[in-house]
Amino acid sequence: MATGLFTFSSCYYDSKEYILGGISICDTTNTQFASVVNPIITQNCTACHGGSAPSAGISLEGYANVKNNYTAILNSINNGSMPKGSSKLDDCTILKIQTWVNRGAQNN
Ligand code: HEC
Known part of the structure:
Protein backbone atom coordinates (compact mmCIF):
# COMPACT_ATOMS: atom_id res chain seq x y z
CA MET A 1 0.00 0.00 0.00
CA ASN A 30 8.15 -1.43 28.27
CA THR A 31 11.92 -1.72 28.28
CA GLN A 32 12.45 -4.02 31.26
CA PHE A 33 15.58 -6.14 31.37
CA ALA A 34 13.97 -9.56 31.73
CA SER A 35 11.13 -9.18 29.25
CA VAL A 36 12.67 -6.93 26.58
CA VAL A 37 16.43 -6.31 26.80
CA ASN A 38 17.65 -9.78 27.72
CA PRO A 39 15.69 -11.53 24.95
CA ILE A 40 17.24 -9.13 22.38
CA ILE A 41 20.73 -9.93 23.69
CA THR A 42 20.01 -13.65 23.86
CA GLN A 43 18.69 -13.75 20.29
CA ASN A 44 21.48 -11.66 18.76
CA CYS A 45 24.59 -11.83 20.91
CA THR A 46 25.09 -14.67 23.36
CA ALA A 47 25.70 -17.35 20.72
CA CYS A 48 29.12 -15.70 20.47
CA HIS A 49 29.25 -13.71 23.70
CA GLY A 50 28.43 -16.53 26.06
CA GLY A 51 29.63 -19.85 27.32
CA SER A 52 33.12 -20.58 28.59
CA ALA A 53 35.03 -18.78 25.82
CA PRO A 54 33.00 -15.70 24.80
CA SER A 55 34.10 -13.69 21.74
CA ALA A 56 36.44 -10.81 22.59
CA GLY A 57 36.36 -12.04 26.20
CA ILE A 58 33.01 -10.30 26.58
CA SER A 59 30.19 -12.38 28.02
CA LEU A 60 26.74 -10.87 27.66
CA GLU A 61 24.98 -13.59 29.61
CA GLY A 62 22.87 -12.31 32.45
CA TYR A 63 22.09 -8.94 33.97
CA ALA A 64 25.49 -8.13 35.51
CA ASN A 65 27.38 -8.70 32.27
CA VAL A 66 24.93 -6.70 30.18
CA LYS A 67 24.87 -3.83 32.67
CA ASN A 68 28.67 -3.72 32.96
CA ASN A 69 29.03 -3.57 29.17
CA TYR A 70 26.11 -1.39 28.15
CA THR A 71 28.24 1.45 26.75
CA ALA A 72 30.19 -0.94 24.52
CA ILE A 73 26.96 -2.73 23.55
CA LEU A 74 25.31 0.51 22.45
CA ASN A 75 28.42 1.63 20.54
CA SER A 76 28.69 -1.67 18.69
CA ILE A 77 25.00 -1.91 17.73
CA ASN A 78 24.81 1.76 16.73
CA ASN A 79 27.86 1.57 14.48
CA GLY A 80 26.64 -1.78 13.12
CA SER A 81 29.79 -3.76 13.91
CA MET A 82 27.61 -6.06 16.05
CA PRO A 83 25.93 -8.46 15.74
CA LYS A 84 28.95 -9.65 13.79
CA GLY A 85 28.03 -11.29 10.50
CA SER A 86 24.40 -10.15 10.64
CA SER A 87 22.59 -7.03 9.54
CA LYS A 88 22.40 -4.04 11.88
CA LEU A 89 19.67 -4.23 14.50
CA ASP A 90 16.65 -2.14 13.56
CA ASP A 91 16.29 1.33 15.07
CA CYS A 92 13.42 0.36 17.37
CA THR A 93 15.36 -2.54 18.88
CA ILE A 94 18.34 -0.27 19.51
CA LEU A 95 16.08 2.39 21.00
CA LYS A 96 14.62 -0.10 23.46
CA ILE A 97 18.08 -0.93 24.81
CA GLN A 98 19.01 2.78 24.89
CA THR A 99 15.80 3.54 26.79
CA TRP A 100 16.50 0.80 29.34
CA VAL A 101 19.95 2.35 29.91
CA ASN A 102 18.47 5.86 30.15
CA ARG A 103 16.05 4.59 32.80
CA GLY A 104 18.93 3.40 34.95
CA ALA A 105 19.80 -0.02 33.49
CA GLN A 106 17.78 -1.64 36.24
CA ASN A 107 17.52 -5.34 36.98
CA ASN A 108 13.80 -5.30 36.32
C1 HEC B 1 28.90 -14.31 15.18
C2 HEC B 1 29.50 -14.00 16.46
C3 HEC B 1 29.13 -12.70 17.15
C4 HEC B 1 27.87 -12.21 17.40
C5 HEC B 1 26.53 -12.81 17.00
C6 HEC B 1 28.06 -11.00 18.15
N1 HEC B 1 29.38 -10.77 18.34
FE1 HEC B 1 30.20 -9.18 19.33
N2 HEC B 1 32.07 -9.83 18.83
C7 HEC B 1 32.36 -10.96 18.12
C8 HEC B 1 33.79 -11.02 17.88
C9 HEC B 1 34.51 -12.14 17.14
C10 HEC B 1 34.35 -9.86 18.45
C11 HEC B 1 35.81 -9.42 18.43
C12 HEC B 1 36.02 -8.27 17.48
C13 HEC B 1 35.73 -8.64 16.05
O1 HEC B 1 36.16 -9.73 15.59
O2 HEC B 1 35.02 -7.87 15.38
C14 HEC B 1 33.25 -9.14 19.06
C15 HEC B 1 33.38 -7.97 19.75
C16 HEC B 1 32.37 -7.32 20.42
C17 HEC B 1 32.54 -6.16 21.28
C18 HEC B 1 33.86 -5.48 21.59
C19 HEC B 1 33.96 -4.18 20.88
C20 HEC B 1 33.95 -4.34 19.39
O3 HEC B 1 33.03 -3.81 18.73
O4 HEC B 1 34.85 -5.02 18.85
C21 HEC B 1 31.29 -5.84 21.74
C22 HEC B 1 30.93 -4.71 22.69
C23 HEC B 1 30.35 -6.77 21.17
N3 HEC B 1 31.04 -7.66 20.38
C24 HEC B 1 29.00 -6.73 21.38
C25 HEC B 1 28.08 -7.56 20.73
C26 HEC B 1 26.65 -7.41 20.83
C27 HEC B 1 25.94 -6.36 21.67
C28 HEC B 1 26.10 -8.37 20.05
C29 HEC B 1 24.64 -8.59 19.78
C30 HEC B 1 23.86 -7.47 19.32
C31 HEC B 1 27.19 -9.13 19.46
N4 HEC B 1 28.37 -8.60 19.89
C32 HEC B 1 27.03 -10.21 18.60
C33 HEC B 1 31.46 -11.91 17.71
C34 HEC B 1 30.08 -11.78 17.74
Whole structure:
Protein backbone atom coordinates (compact mmCIF):
# COMPACT_ATOMS: atom_id res chain seq x y z
CA MET A 1 0.00 0.00 0.00
CA ALA A 2 1.34 3.43 -0.84
CA THR A 3 2.26 5.47 2.22
CA GLY A 4 -0.02 8.31 1.12
CA LEU A 5 -3.06 6.05 1.41
CA PHE A 6 -2.74 5.60 5.17
CA THR A 7 -5.44 7.29 7.20
CA PHE A 8 -6.16 7.37 10.92
CA SER A 9 -8.53 4.46 10.54
CA SER A 10 -5.74 2.25 9.26
CA CYS A 11 -3.50 2.46 12.33
CA TYR A 12 -2.52 -0.77 13.99
CA TYR A 13 -2.86 -0.07 17.69
CA ASP A 14 -2.48 -3.72 18.60
CA SER A 15 1.07 -3.86 17.32
CA LYS A 16 4.27 -2.95 19.15
CA GLU A 17 5.40 -0.99 16.15
CA TYR A 18 2.53 0.53 14.30
CA ILE A 19 2.21 2.83 11.36
CA LEU A 20 0.70 6.29 11.80
CA GLY A 21 0.41 8.29 8.63
CA GLY A 22 3.39 6.42 7.22
CA ILE A 23 5.62 7.16 10.22
CA SER A 24 6.77 4.12 12.17
CA ILE A 25 6.28 4.56 15.92
CA CYS A 26 8.57 2.70 18.31
CA ASP A 27 6.81 1.76 21.54
CA THR A 28 9.31 2.06 24.38
CA THR A 29 6.75 1.91 27.17
CA ASN A 30 8.15 -1.43 28.27
CA THR A 31 11.92 -1.72 28.28
CA GLN A 32 12.45 -4.02 31.26
CA PHE A 33 15.58 -6.14 31.37
CA ALA A 34 13.97 -9.56 31.73
CA SER A 35 11.13 -9.18 29.25
CA VAL A 36 12.67 -6.93 26.58
CA VAL A 37 16.43 -6.31 26.80
CA ASN A 38 17.65 -9.78 27.72
CA PRO A 39 15.69 -11.53 24.95
CA ILE A 40 17.24 -9.13 22.38
CA ILE A 41 20.73 -9.93 23.69
CA THR A 42 20.01 -13.65 23.86
CA GLN A 43 18.69 -13.75 20.29
CA ASN A 44 21.48 -11.66 18.76
CA CYS A 45 24.59 -11.83 20.91
CA THR A 46 25.09 -14.67 23.36
CA ALA A 47 25.70 -17.35 20.72
CA CYS A 48 29.12 -15.70 20.47
CA HIS A 49 29.25 -13.71 23.70
CA GLY A 50 28.43 -16.53 26.06
CA GLY A 51 29.63 -19.85 27.32
CA SER A 52 33.12 -20.58 28.59
CA ALA A 53 35.03 -18.78 25.82
CA PRO A 54 33.00 -15.70 24.80
CA SER A 55 34.10 -13.69 21.74
CA ALA A 56 36.44 -10.81 22.59
CA GLY A 57 36.36 -12.04 26.20
CA ILE A 58 33.01 -10.30 26.58
CA SER A 59 30.19 -12.38 28.02
CA LEU A 60 26.74 -10.87 27.66
CA GLU A 61 24.98 -13.59 29.61
CA GLY A 62 22.87 -12.31 32.45
CA TYR A 63 22.09 -8.94 33.97
CA ALA A 64 25.49 -8.13 35.51
CA ASN A 65 27.38 -8.70 32.27
CA VAL A 66 24.93 -6.70 30.18
CA LYS A 67 24.87 -3.83 32.67
CA ASN A 68 28.67 -3.72 32.96
CA ASN A 69 29.03 -3.57 29.17
CA TYR A 70 26.11 -1.39 28.15
CA THR A 71 28.24 1.45 26.75
CA ALA A 72 30.19 -0.94 24.52
CA ILE A 73 26.96 -2.73 23.55
CA LEU A 74 25.31 0.51 22.45
CA ASN A 75 28.42 1.63 20.54
CA SER A 76 28.69 -1.67 18.69
CA ILE A 77 25.00 -1.91 17.73
CA ASN A 78 24.81 1.76 16.73
CA ASN A 79 27.86 1.57 14.48
CA GLY A 80 26.64 -1.78 13.12
CA SER A 81 29.79 -3.76 13.91
CA MET A 82 27.61 -6.06 16.05
CA PRO A 83 25.93 -8.46 15.74
CA LYS A 84 28.95 -9.65 13.79
CA GLY A 85 28.03 -11.29 10.50
CA SER A 86 24.40 -10.15 10.64
CA SER A 87 22.59 -7.03 9.54
CA LYS A 88 22.40 -4.04 11.88
CA LEU A 89 19.67 -4.23 14.50
CA ASP A 90 16.65 -2.14 13.56
CA ASP A 91 16.29 1.33 15.07
CA CYS A 92 13.42 0.36 17.37
CA THR A 93 15.36 -2.54 18.88
CA ILE A 94 18.34 -0.27 19.51
CA LEU A 95 16.08 2.39 21.00
CA LYS A 96 14.62 -0.10 23.46
CA ILE A 97 18.08 -0.93 24.81
CA GLN A 98 19.01 2.78 24.89
CA THR A 99 15.80 3.54 26.79
CA TRP A 100 16.50 0.80 29.34
CA VAL A 101 19.95 2.35 29.91
CA ASN A 102 18.47 5.86 30.15
CA ARG A 103 16.05 4.59 32.80
CA GLY A 104 18.93 3.40 34.95
CA ALA A 105 19.80 -0.02 33.49
CA GLN A 106 17.78 -1.64 36.24
CA ASN A 107 17.52 -5.34 36.98
CA ASN A 108 13.80 -5.30 36.32
C1 HEC B 1 28.90 -14.31 15.18
C2 HEC B 1 29.50 -14.00 16.46
C3 HEC B 1 29.13 -12.70 17.15
C4 HEC B 1 27.87 -12.21 17.40
C5 HEC B 1 26.53 -12.81 17.00
C6 HEC B 1 28.06 -11.00 18.15
N1 HEC B 1 29.38 -10.77 18.34
FE1 HEC B 1 30.20 -9.18 19.33
N2 HEC B 1 32.07 -9.83 18.83
C7 HEC B 1 32.36 -10.96 18.12
C8 HEC B 1 33.79 -11.02 17.88
C9 HEC B 1 34.51 -12.14 17.14
C10 HEC B 1 34.35 -9.86 18.45
C11 HEC B 1 35.81 -9.42 18.43
C12 HEC B 1 36.02 -8.27 17.48
C13 HEC B 1 35.73 -8.64 16.05
O1 HEC B 1 36.16 -9.73 15.59
O2 HEC B 1 35.02 -7.87 15.38
C14 HEC B 1 33.25 -9.14 19.06
C15 HEC B 1 33.38 -7.97 19.75
C16 HEC B 1 32.37 -7.32 20.42
C17 HEC B 1 32.54 -6.16 21.28
C18 HEC B 1 33.86 -5.48 21.59
C19 HEC B 1 33.96 -4.18 20.88
C20 HEC B 1 33.95 -4.34 19.39
O3 HEC B 1 33.03 -3.81 18.73
O4 HEC B 1 34.85 -5.02 18.85
C21 HEC B 1 31.29 -5.84 21.74
C22 HEC B 1 30.93 -4.71 22.69
C23 HEC B 1 30.35 -6.77 21.17
N3 HEC B 1 31.04 -7.66 20.38
C24 HEC B 1 29.00 -6.73 21.38
C25 HEC B 1 28.08 -7.56 20.73
C26 HEC B 1 26.65 -7.41 20.83
C27 HEC B 1 25.94 -6.36 21.67
C28 HEC B 1 26.10 -8.37 20.05
C29 HEC B 1 24.64 -8.59 19.78
C30 HEC B 1 23.86 -7.47 19.32
C31 HEC B 1 27.19 -9.13 19.46
N4 HEC B 1 28.37 -8.60 19.89
C32 HEC B 1 27.03 -10.21 18.60
C33 HEC B 1 31.46 -11.91 17.71
C34 HEC B 1 30.08 -11.78 17.74
